Amino acid sequence: MNTQELCPLCGEGHVTLQVEQVENEYKGQKALLPQHFKQCNHCGSDFAGAAEAKLNKRALMAWRKQVDGLLTGREITALRTQYKLTQAQAAQLFGGGPVAFSKYENDDVAQSEAMDTLLRVVRRSAEAFRALLEEKGMPEVSAEVAQTNRPALRLLDTNQYRIERQREELSPHYNPRAFRTFKSTEDTVWKN
Incomplete structure (x- = not known):
């Protein structure tokens, strides 16, 4: 045959x-x-x-x-598995639609800059992850998962943070966005 x-x-x-x-x-x-x-x-x-x-x-x-300086599919998969989320739970938690994380992780589409920023914040901070769970009211993600993924040492490990930050800054794709400055309310003249 x-x-x-x-x-x-x-x-x-x-x-x-x-x-x-x-x-x-x-x-x-x-x-x-x-x-x-x-x-x-x-x-x-x-x-x-x-x-x-x-x-x-x-x-x-x-x-x-x-x-473009965005997280790759592998990095997004690692983040999702770090917090023991299914793709459907990740989509519910972060937004983007029911199959968004499958597409992000398989590199079928690129996530928006806003989504990328949110993912990076949650990757760096378990506290941000727990706050987002609370904000979204996701009872199906148990408190046990949230506690299991609480990398207390990671939050306190400044050396690891410094290494990750240096890696990002040395990347040829690192593009820090300028912080917007706002005038204080004393400097602002309001017209009615």
């Missing part, structure tokens, strides 16, 4: 999966990313089917997230 896939173009040859490193450019940054495709051994045609196109899109999206 022959399990090789026939070429849909010539109908005579068999196709094999191939991967090449292809240079991509995004926002002035260049990188070699894996490009998945199938190639016929008879006519030499190459093409990407649905599965290959999905892999290619995910590799490109993960790289673009890095260039």
Whole structure:
């Protein structure tokens, strides 16, 4: 029994999966990313089917997230598992829709900057996680999970915080946003 896939173009040859490193450019940054495709051994045609196109899109999206300074799918998965949340619970807690976290974690889509900021705050602070649980009124996430994930040492471990902060600041994608300054109410003239 022959399990090789026939070429849909010539109908005579068999196709094999191939991967090449292809240079991509995004926002002035260049990188070699894996490009998945199938190639016929008879006519030499190459093409990407649905599965290959999905892999290619995910590799490109993960790289673009890095260039944009957003958390990658792996980092979002680690955050969610750190707090023992299902994807559905994470979507309910953080917002974004019922399948948002599946898409973020698989690098199918990029999360917004606001979502990324919220995820980073919760990643750094178990207290922020507990406050968000309380704000959202999520009884299905038990107090036991919230207590289990209370990294008291992490909150007090300034060395680990310093290491993470330095890693972010040394990243070529680090882009601190300027803080907005507001005039005090004494300086503000209100007109009725």
